[in-house]
Amino acid sequence: MDKLQKSGWMASKLLACFGIIFFGVTFVSTFVNMFFVNASVSKMLGALFVVYAVLLALVHVVTAYMSRRLFLVLLMAAAVVLRVVWILMIDTPPVSDFAVMHDTALRLAGGDFSVGHAEYFTNWTYQLGFTVYEALMIKLFGDPIIILKIANIVFSAATIYVIYLTAAKVFNEFCGRVSALLFAFYIPNIVMCSVLTNQHLSVFLFFLGCYFILHKGMTAKYNWIFIGICFALGNVIRPLGSFFIVGFVVYVVLIQLVPFGKTLFKQKQARSILQKMVGVVAVFFVVQQLVNFSFIYAGITDYKLSNREPYWKFMVGLNAETNGTWSSEDSEYARPFKVGAERDAAELEVIKERLADKSQVAALFVRKLAIFWGSEDASVFWSVWDMDKPTLAFTLKLVERVTYFLMAGFAIITFLGLIRRKDPELNNQAYMLFLILLLGYAAVHLVIEIQTRYRLDIMPAFIILQSFGLYVVYKRLGLKRQTQ
Incomplete structure (x- = not known):
């Protein structure tokens, strides 16, 4: 093993150690949130026991007694029906940014392109991507808001299938089924279908791109084109494409290219992988x-789909008083400055001030990590908006908390297994793609604004990684039978 190969091996081990630390923090902070923030410890314990028992029972049924086809048909049918029932029962109105984008989409569909030049879109031009998507849907299928919510269900269901294929590829058929099962019944993924968020479509596109990275490998003839298109279109809908591109490059270099060592440029396979990696970025x-170009040419906007206020989320994210969450004081501070160089300079000055006290910054990072990954998901708040349904909201939050807590625990078991490397099913390092993405996502949110609903953007990676831990628990309980 030459120095390059050894450094790649050490980096993989180090990433696995970071995985244990990350999920350890998530597990502990979720535990604290469950039993010290929530009022009823007895209800939480009861829910934890019930969800754990039901989960194991479901896992046993879908892995031991169902064929692949039967499992997929029943799961997809259940997932779609559950979401349809939800959007019919819960008529979530568009509010906040969701309302701005929907109202603008209605006017765009009617031919009024001037709305794209409103202050909201000149500041955050990247929001036009999803707004134009909504306008196209309205133009094609009409303006009833339920059409857009049904589209959310379609993309959510498609993501479930992509997660199944991906987890089965990364680990095994068992992990594919339990990953799909957990994502299908994950409360935030269900209740957000009634919210006009861009996350359903973007998550589908980003993780479809991830699947193409692993499907037949980077040496496949046309996969690199599909990966680039998926990440690019995902970025048009939600501006996370650059993050996924960076994670992809790190994965390919570290996991697929470094193992070639000094023979990197001499091996035909390595050169092919390198060329396709560059092709994806291109x-x-x-x-x-x-x-x-098409948006500017059509007269929808004068700017690229980018953030014209690049320092805003960093300024908010480094606000120790609000623990990196949205700040009305920061908003009032920035408003008088003209967007562009003037506002950038003003916000950058605040960022420098907030970074000056290193100990305070370190403490802020610890708090943000615990809050972002341990607090209850805000999806119920956004979905059951201003509705008098306290019992429903409490029940949903309870189930979300205990399910998330269990998954964090299973993920710790996954990475203990990765460190020990005694299980032959862990020889495939494809899981590293999702670990790199998850750790990178956590690192980025140390310095930018946090909202717990942003977890949904990366939850497929979280769920895929925890699936092997659930597999280990299932085997240790003596329940394992041959997966159909």
Whole structure:
């Protein structure tokens, strides 16, 4: 093993150690949130026992007694029906940014392109991508808001299938089924279907791109084109594409190229992987430029689909008084400054002040990590908006908390297994793609604004990684039978 190969091996081990630390913090902070923030410890314990028992029973049924086809048909049917029932029962109105984008989409569909030049979109031009998508849906299918909510269900169901294929590829058929099962019944993923958020479509596109990375490997003839297109279109809908591109490059270099060692440029396979990696990045940027040009040419906007206030989320994210959550004081501070160089300079000055006290910054990072990954998901708040349904909201939050807590525990078991490397099913390092993405996502949110609903953007990676831990628990309980 030469130095390059050894450094790659050490980096993999180090990432696995960071995985244990991350999920350990998530587990502990979720425990604290469950039993010290929530009022009823007895209800929480009862829910924890019930959800754990039901989960194991469901896992046993879907892995031991169902064929692959039967499992997928029943799961997809159950997932769709559950979400349809939810959007019919809960008529969530568009509010906040969701309302701005929907109202603008209605006017765009009616031919009024001037709305794209409103202050909201000149500041945060990247929001136009999803707004135009909504406008196209309205133009094609009419303006009843339920059409957009049904589209959310379609993309949510498609993501479930992508997660199944991906987890089965990364680990095994058992993990594919339990990952799909958990995502299908994950409360935030269900209740957010009634909210006009861009996350359902973007999550589908980003993780479809991840699947293409692993499907047949990077040496496949056309996969690199599909990866670039998926990440680019996902970025048009929600501006996380650059993050996924960076995570992809880190994964390919560290896991697929470094093992070649000193023979990297001599091996035909390595050269092919390197060329396709560059091709993915090129396709991503070409598609971005094409979309930018088309929006500007159509007269929807004068700017690229980017954030014209790049320091805002950093300024808010480094606010120790609000623990990195949205700050009305910061908003009032920034408003008088003109967007562009003037506002950038003003916000950058605040950022420098907030970074000056290193101990305070370190303490803020610890609090943000615990809050972002341990607090209850805000999806119920957004979905059951201003409705007098306290019992329903409490029940949903209870189930979300205990399910998330269990998954964090299973993930710790996964990474203990990865460190020990005694299980032959862990020889495939494809899981590293999702660990890199998850750790990178956590690192980025140490310095930018946090909202717990942002967890949904990366939850497929979280659920895929924890699935092997559930597999280990299932085997240790003596329940394992041959998966159909």
